Amino acid sequence: MRDVEWPKVNGRTYVLSVGKAATQMAASIHDRLPDDASGLIVTRQGYAQPGFTPDNFQIVEASHPVPDAAGADAAQTALAAADDLSENDLLLVLMSGGASALLPAPAEGLSLAEKQAVTQSLLHSGAPIGEMNIIRKHLSAIKGGRLAARAWPAATHMVAISDIPGDDIAMIGSGPTVADPSTCADALAIIDKYEITIPQAVRRQLDEGMLETPKADDPRMQQATADICARPADICAAAVKAVEALGYQAIMLGEALEGDALQLGEEHARLALQIKAEGRKAALISGGEATVTVRNRDGRGGRCTAYMLACALTLNDAPGIIGLAADSDGIDGSEDNAGAFLWPGIMASIGGEDAGRALLESDNSYLAFAQADGLLMTGPSGTNVNDLRILLIP
Incomplete structure (x- = not known):
């Protein structure tokens, strides 16, 4: 894994590490964090690194590839932590494969059970990961840059291990702190292409653009940076x-x-x-x-x-x-x-x-x-x- 750096801030550093390599990534940088850093680690069941139990860090094991309540609760914890940050603070996100399923936060009008059903349909559809993640972003309250928007005016920096063909950093873990170039119309086209069933209320929100993700020109995305430390x-x-x-x-x-x-x-x-x-x-x-x-x-x-x-x-x-x-x-x-x-x-x-x-x-x-x-x-x-x-x- 390549050496990585992140912005230094005068305030607090909160670490969110999500994915199948979440505990390993957190462990690799733990001794470089400020003494008062705190955070949340979310990984697949059975994937937590044995013996790594840092103070001030909560470790959650959740379901993959279909999300569960443990992951949903962890997503709400991450959003609450982002809301609590100020302009002098940093949200440091460590991202690895599996994060999209491990940190589910259904969009308004979508239940966890409905999100699980959509995920199952996507997994069986034959859709490539890029198309799957476009849908995930628009049906989420945390993906597609929304976590960075919630953390603003704090800075966010994502360090990612890429499991995405082409290394599109906005697609890794469905890019919770990365501006999203895809649109609600793109998500609807993929849903129709693979005949994915979604609640009618959610379809209406997509039709009307109400579930649009933050774009690169969004003021809340101007302090969001990202880097890849390993790739296919x-x-x-x-x-x-x-x-x-x-x-x-x-x-x-x-x-x-x-x-x-x-x-x-x-x-x-x-x-x-x-x-x-x-x-x-x-x-x-x-x-x-x-x-x-x-x-x-x-x-x-x-x-x-x-x-x-x-x-x-x-x-x-x-x-x-x-x-x-x-x-x-x-x-x-x-x-x-x-x-x-x-x-x-x-x-x-x-x-x-x-x-x-x-x-x-x-x-x-x-x-x-x-x-x-x-x-x-x-x-x-x-x-x-x-x-x-x-x-x-x-």
Whole structure:
């Protein structure tokens, strides 16, 4: 993680750290904070760093990817703290992946239960993270710059670990302290595109622009600054260095790939077969965040296992080719695995091509790799710089 700085103030410093790396980020700067600093840490259940219990900091573990009451209460605590700051104070926000779900503050007219239903629909829709976060911003009382607006005239500074393809800082954690260029009209277009059900009263507010987010020219946003300390490109660069040290030619397919996970898996596997036919020793590397359109709501799997199973079916146990796909935070979707491996012979372990395709089509890619003992289990990693996918061709 890159060294970071933040504005120094004469008044109080309040720290809000949110995301799957929330306690780790807070711990990394804790000894650089003023002695009287206080704050709130909100992380995923089971993700709090053991032994880190600083004085004057409250630690909350909340639900992800669907928000819960613990996260909603924490959001109200954060808003109240922002309201209490003055012009000589600083709101220092540490942001990492998962923050959008972990800090829910439904907009006026929207209940937590309705926000949960919208989130579930978005997760199953196949919408990319950028489109999901545009909706989240406009249905929130804290996202899309609204937290900075509440803290004004205090200064705000956000330090973020990017899990967003393209590193758009306004999208990380849905940008609670960053001016939002998207509009209510943009949110409505995405809602209609994916046929997301929202309360009629909320739709009316979007239609009338009543849920518009603060823009860059808003006076309340003039003391809001932000910086990125780690990004998906970093994990891809580390992978390139590692495979080159092993004698492979590194072929970077993109550090911010989006799109359907199954299509990406098929495309990358076909490219691996072509490279093998050419007799080249190479490694196909990619980062980013693919999507899965969920058809079976009772299925088990995430975008990394779906990608890997699509790869495995296309490779059809081609000799020598091995690979992995994993989410850097240690959780692929909402399961307990980071991702999965593939190797020659894995299709037989899954039960053959027909069994593998049936599991893929029923959104049960997790079960396919569990059957083959091919799941990658890491537990919480303490960071989140999106997914990493590697195929090694000998």
